[in-house]
Amino acid sequence: MSNLIIGTCGHIDHGKTALIKALNGFEGDTTKEEQERGITIDLSFSNITKDGKNIAFIDVPGHEKLVKNMIAGAFSFDCVLIVVSVIDGIKPQTIEHLEILNLLGVKNAVLVVTKKDLVDERELACKLLEIEEFTCKYNFDLKFSMGVSIFDESSIEALKAKLFSLEANSKKEENFFRYYVDRVFSIKGAGTIVTGTILGKSIAENEKIFICDIQKEIKIKNLQVHDEDVQVANISNRTAINLSGIDAKDIKRGFLISKKGYLRGFKTIDISFCALKDKFLYHNRDYSIYLGSRKIDAKILLYNSEESLTKGFASISADENIFSVYGDKIIIRDANSTVAGGVVLNPVSDPMKKSQKLQLLEALHVKNIPKAYRVLLDAHKKGLGLISSAQRFALSHQEALANAKELVGCFVDERELVIYPISTKEIIYNNIKNIYTKNQFALLSNASIKLRLKWASEGFIEIVLRELLDERFLVKDGNLYQNADIKDDFKNSIEQIVLKRLEEEGISPTAPYNIYDDLDLDRIIGDNTLKSLCSKGQIIRIQHNLFIDSKSLSKLVFDMKSIIKKDGYVDISNFKELYPLSRKYLVAYLDYLDNFSEIKKIGDKRVFLHK
Structure with a gap:
């Protein structure tokens, strides 16, 4: 079954929740507070299915004070359903929602003008054209636009048919499974349940997954997609995961679930950013950062200014670990105002000079991965592990190796997935030569040398050992290397040295x-x-x-x-x-x-x- 996630956006009272109810009968405002106030406060999730195609709806709140909840759902949209009242037209929260979606890189869009029963056909056509022209400013790929009324069943059926004809799934398979928690609760007899959207790769029942924020590996007891038990949950599936061996109170919205060994958290990451029109990002100021469904309070440190910028590179410094991947989109807000959008360029905190960091960010900004490797190798003289490329560059091991092989003057250890500047070979050469010069009875294997040079791979050490054999400085006996000048009974000599x-x-x-x-x-x-x-x-x-x-x-x-x-x-x-x-x-x-x-x-x- 193909899966598509469509999220709503629009001003409060423009009919987003009523439209979803008309499409599939789902009552989104289920909490007592929502029903009393008559507004959507948090995210709601529902779906419709037809002929092997499933559309999941994420209905978001339209109130200006609830934008944080809107962002928590918007990151996972494949397509946005822009909902605008024909009476009110474009309003402030419509604009902020569109700005946020644009910053998050959501491209596919559908425009629905609601309450068409309140105007004639001529006014509806004028309003549609006016709103279409406005939304074009945000570079959406507008799939279609139409007017509807929840009291006109034919318009709802026409919208439903158009939605099922959409080809707008925007998520690509990545190197590993990721899943941001947007809800967590406990059910008697079942235990802890989390909900979210499957990203990266699919997962299966009984698999082990890893909660990054608390560094805990747990097992999947059960998977449900739209209230139906499934063995496997695929990309873009809105999925409930029943977790084994963990209490619901230990998990929060925004926690990232993945597979063990793929992601490391850092309190500092680097981004590129672009502020909204007439807004600035200020150096050394506290902001709210939104990544996936998570909100992080952090300080922004600009790279090229000690005052303010409208675009550039910045460092995000938080008191908690940030788990991110190269290319992740973020939203930066100040109190109740959206200020800027950003893209994670450097999700791994490296000790390096500011000049090196700027070179790295410039390379990553234009996706010049070989150049980024080169800059990192200048900071990591004793080798750069390619195993981190899934997080650092959003590359598979094969893609990381292909980029590494473009580098000149480097040794790439394909088995241990490490790149070394070829100049580093001299360190290994001098180290081994010093051992055998100082101690003529030294007798070491490649593995023994690696115990002394923990940063060097056995493949790199082997190259140096071959050179020393060619120079007739060493001779090899089995997997052991000894000084070529020693002609005595080697075994007896070693015994006497140990005994002494x-x-x-x-x-x-x-x-x-x-x-x-x-x-x-x-x-x-x-x-x-x-x-x-x-x-x-x-x-x-x-x-x-x-x-x-x-x-x-x-x-x-x-x-x-x-x-x-x-x-x-x-x-x-x-x-x-x-x-x-x-x-x-x-x-x-x-x-x-x-x-x-x-x-x-x-x-x-x-x-x-x-x-």
């Missing part, structure tokens, strides 16, 4: 992995070396990460037994008087003493077992 190290450390040996790092040994080789020394009886394994040379241990055991002869027992207290070691070592050596048949443990003390 343990003998020098005596009764306070460091953990094996620290020894391996200090001696530039691959961990597998290090483990095998310790096993060999243990089998020869040259070192003893006391615990998982505690190895001591046998001579030091023999003396220690002799001294512990001497304490027993003197005091009648040995415990941590009198043992520490002779050997002021940490508790870790004292406990381990006392436990080792239990291996001797003449020793008995009583409580925390060790004594001789007397026959």
Whole structure:
């Protein structure tokens, strides 16, 4: 079934809610306050279906003080139903709604002039033409316009037929699922329910989804599209999601639900903006930012002025994390007035100089992604992860790689999805060469080197290792690299070096992995070396990460037994008087003493077992 979301816009009392009721019988003003005041206060949702096509309606409030609720619904429109009373014509809230929709990038529009029963055909035609000319200022793709009356069933049926003939679905499949919560409630026996519009990709029952704002992964218990259970909810479906394992009070309107690992939140993001006619955006001033169905109180910091601008680049600085994607549209309001619209250019906060940031924003503003990569690489000398491109550039991994490959003087690791300036290779080269120059018995694998150079991918390290092999500085044995100048019995030499190290450390040996790092040994080789020394009886394994040379241990055991002869027992207290070691070592050596048949443990003390 194809899906289309049509949202209303227009001034209060121009008949938006009555028109929706005439189209599908849905009473939008359902709350007590709405019915008492006779106005729509919050969003309402309904639909009509015919011949495999579903139209979802989002009816928005027309009152000037409720524009924030209007914006919460407008971001998901595929098409706007502009509703204007033939008696009143264009009014202030009609204009503000049109401005907001224009700023949000809503292009498809249908114009309906209501209450046509109150004028003759000639006046209706004049009003239609006048309103059409006015709406043309906002660059809508006007699909059709017509006059209707809720008391004229034929006009309603004609409108319904035209709506079903529309081809105006504007949402494209993206790299991942996104969903802004516009309502949340709890139903007895079912639990927590959220409603919203499916963006990006479809979701299915029993899938895991991620609530970004509270960093919680939850499971979908059930999906409903217009009160019908479904296995899969597709793009542009108005969908109710029954969530498992979370309380309704923990979720708020505006929360963003996605898939784990795709989106990071930042307290600062960068945008381009354009103010409405005769309005300005002021530097270092607090504004209300509307993103999806969320309202965020934030400060605007202009890049090219310390006073005000009508358009340009700005930074949005908030006290809470903002989860956004490149190209997201935002609305900027000051109190009850819409000031400007913006486009998210840089949803990821990077530590970089202001001059670099401006270059980045200029590139992103014209969608020059390769240039944006270049600017970011100047700030990220040790590699730029392409995995973030879904959020940072709204690109798939394949698209991100294609753009990266256009760069000259870069290494692109396609497996680990990282770009490096080729000049960074010198850092890896010098680091590896220093290791083997300082320690001629170094024996490391690619993976071991990566543990030291956490920022470098194994693919990039491999290029450097091949160069060092070609230069005959290194030789390779299996997956290990050793100094090409060493001709001795390498295995025996390493054993002697490790043994000497343990003998020098005596009764306070460091953990094996620290020894391996200090001696530039691959961990597998290090483990095998310790096993060999243990089998020869040259070192003893006391615990998982505690190895001591046998001579030091023999003396220690002799001294512990001497304490027993003197005091009648040995415990941590009198043992520490002779050997002021940490508790870790004292406990381990006392436990080792239990291996001797003449020793008995009583409580925390060790004594001789007397026959």
